[in-house]
Amino acid sequence: MTDSAQKQRKNLLIVSHSQGGKTQSMAAAVLRGCQQHPSVSTRALAAADAGLEDLLWAGGLLFGTPENFGTMSGMLKDFFDRTYYPAEPYKINLPYAIFVSSSNDGSGAVRDIQRIARGYPLREVSEPLICKGELTADRLVACEELGLGMATGIEMGIF
Ligand SMILES: Cc1cc2nc3c(=O)[nH]c(=O)nc-3n(C[C@H](O)[C@H](O)[C@H](O)COP(=O)(O)O)c2cc1C
Numbered sequence: 001m002t003d004s005a006q007k008q009r010k011n012l013l014i015v016s017h018s019q020g021g022k023t024q025s026m027a028a029a030v031l032r033g034c035q036q037h038p039s040v041s042t043r044a045l046a047a048a049d050a051g052l053e054d055l056l057w058a059g060g061l062l063f064g065t066p067e068n069f070g071t072m073s074g075m076l077k078d079f080f081d082r083t084y085y086p087a088e089p090y091k092i093n094l095p096y097a098i099f100v101s102s103s104n105d106g107s108g109a110v111r112d113i114q115r116i117a118r119g120y121p122l123r124e125v126s127e128p129l130i131c132k133g134e135l136t137a138d139r140l141v142a143c144e145e146l147g148l149g150m151a152t153g154i155e156m157g158i159f
Contacts, residue, residue, distance in 0.1 A: 009059035010154050012147075014044040016064030017075035022101040022135050027064045029140040030099060033147025034062075040151040047079040052086045060154045061096035061122065062147065063113055070108035080116045087120055095159035097126035097150055099143060106130035125159050126150065 012034050018024035027044055034042040043054060047065075055061075065072040098113050100106040110128040117124065129146050131139040153159045 009057070010040045011057055011059045012040055012042040012062065012150055012154060013050070013054050013058035013060070014042065014062045014064065014147075015047050015050045015054070015076070015079055016044075016062075016099075017047040017066070017073045018064075018101070019066060019068075019073065022131070023064050023066050023099075025135055025140065026099050026101055026129075026131060026143045027062075029143035030062055030064065030147035033144035033149075034151045036144075036148050037151035037155045040154050042147075042151070047073075047075040050079055050083075052083050055083055055087055055092060055094075056090060058094060060125075060150055060159060061094050062099065062150060063096060063117075064099045065101075065109055065113070067100055067102035067106045067109040070105070071112045072109045076113070084116070084119065092120055092122070094120075094122050095125040095150075095153065096122045097124065097146060098128040099146060100128065100130045101135070102130060102132050104132055106132060123159070125153060
């Protein structure tokens with residue numbers, strides 16, 4: 001895939017999983033941020049429902065997960081397991097960002113997503129957003145800002 005073909009696609013894909021609802025609330029806030037750019041289309045999918053076709057549609061990616069046992073949720077890992085080899089011939093090289101809900105850490109989920117993402121290859125373009133503990137209004141604003149930042153980068157073709 002050429003860089004120019006990729007930059008013409010003003011599409012963002014949010015792939016996330018949530019067990020208790022916090023990551024889902026974060027994903028909803030990220031989506032609101034993305035939607036502040038009307039010219040950018042955003043698809044928000046549960047990890048179980050996302051696949052190769054969605055990756056090929058996207059011009060940028062946002063991955064959301066709780067931290068479970070020091071890593072990403074099994075459902076987000078399953079998304080990577082299902083799409084890694086099918087995506088390989090396309091050399092998708094998309095910009096991406098991570099958001100994580102955790103009780104007291106989150107770094108293991110970030111580290112493992114980053115390691116897998118390097119293989120696709122994907123390019124991380126924003127600091128990972130880790131929300132520890134309760135989801136306060138400030139943290140939801142940070143989620144919206146993450147989405148808005150990604151949408152702005154996609155819209156302007158700066159990634
Ligand atoms: C099975 C399990 C394992 C967990 N492991 C961790 C962990 O390793 N580190 C951490 O900070 N929180 C851990 N947590 C807490 C969750 O990350 C936290 O409650 C998060 O907000 C859940 O997000 P959700 O509501 O989107 O499912 C764990 C929770 C569960 C259920």
